[in-house]
Amino acid sequence: MSRARLPSLDALLAFEACARLGSFEAAGAELALTASAVAKRLAGLEDRLAQPLLTRGPRGLGLTAAGHEYLPQVRQALALLQAMPLHQRASQRRERLRISSTPTFARQLLVPALPDFTAAHPEVELELTLSVPLLAEGDAGADLEIRHGAVPDEISPAQVLLRDRLTPLAAPALLERFPPLQQPADLLALPLLRTPLQxxxxxxxxxxxxxAAEPDAGPRFVDLGLTLAAALAGQGVVLARLSLARHELVEGRLLQPFALAVQADRHYGLVRHRPSPAAEAFAAWLHGHCRALEAENLSAAH
Structure with missing residues (x-):
């Protein structure tokens, strides 16, 4: 029994991409090939079949009558091949989850804890992007968004991740340049770092x-992480969230001159844009992580 001379899989993929995308350039970008390489693969397929499958014109590629008949057959064959378990890479079986976060929350709280989530959910591929809180610039493609805002205007009570506490913190080098702080009023003699976010x-x-008036001298930082960086550099006293500065406090790089801490009036919340099993798993993990941080802050305060 003689075997039919089958076209190559690369040629079939090139034909399907060209028919769907309408140009050699777009097909090449999808297949990681040059436009000329895609055109050669298509030409080879047409030579083997002895008839044209696509028309070439100023408005792009179009299907010939033979192409219209051949395309659904090719797609069915490719779908059967792609459905075979052995043909699916581990990365193809993962569910991608895109998360948008405010910068400081991402750097100080989220990224250090991510190994715990990925160990528990290896099937989820995380993609993390940053937003700009004051400018309300987020990631329109995010499945989940970590937002810093007022409750309930910008986030609902159910979305709150962390109810934080605020207290002044300063680098040891800064405190050494001034007389010892005996009472809160003494703090007004030191440079106070300012941010519209807090x-x-x-x-x-x-x-x-x-x-006492709000500080009106020195740089105005439109990011909580930048105020922490300035405090670490000895530039001034930061009114910091205990959760964001906990590592710096433990390591002694920042000191808390007074025990007084007040409840923040803006909180971090998690907003769901596209529900999915991966999004629900991440939301449950992050809420649990933040509850543990909240309990840690309360115990440290007592």
Whole structure:
């Protein structure tokens, strides 16, 4: 019994991509080939079949009558091949999850804990992007978004990840340049770092300094992580979230001159944009991680 001379799989993939995308360039980009390489594969297939499958024109590629008849057969054959378990790479069996996060939350809280999630959910491929909170610039393609905002205007109570506490922190080198701090009012003699994301008013009021003005000197940092970096560099005192600065406190790179800490009026929340099993698994893990951080902060305060 003689065997039919079958076209190559590469040629069939090139034909299907050209028919679907309408140009050699687009097909080449998808197949990681040059446009000329795709054209050669298609020409070879047409030579083998002894008839044209696609028309070439100024508006792109179009199907001939033979191409219209051949395309569904090719797609059916490719689908059968792709459905075979041995043909599916491990990466193809993973579910991709895209997460948008505010920068400081991502660097200080999320990224260090990610190995725990990936170990528990190896089938989920995470993709992490950063947003700009004050400019309300997020990632429109994200499945989940970690947002910093007011409750309930920008996030709902059910979406809250972490109810944080605020307290002044400073680098040892900065504190050494000033007389010892005996009471909260002494703090006003030091440079106070400022950010529109976290005014000093709540802590100053709780410390009996409600009449003290917001700092109006020095750089204005539109990112909580930048205020931490400036504090670590000895540039001033930061009104910091205990969760974000916990490593710096443990390592002694930042010091807490006063035990007073107040509840933040803006919180981190997790917003679901595209529900999926992977999104639900990540949400459950992240809420649990943040509850543990919250309990750690409370125990440290006592």
């Amino acid at each position: 005014p000093w008013a709540p802590w100053l009021a709780a410390a009996g300094l409600a009449d």
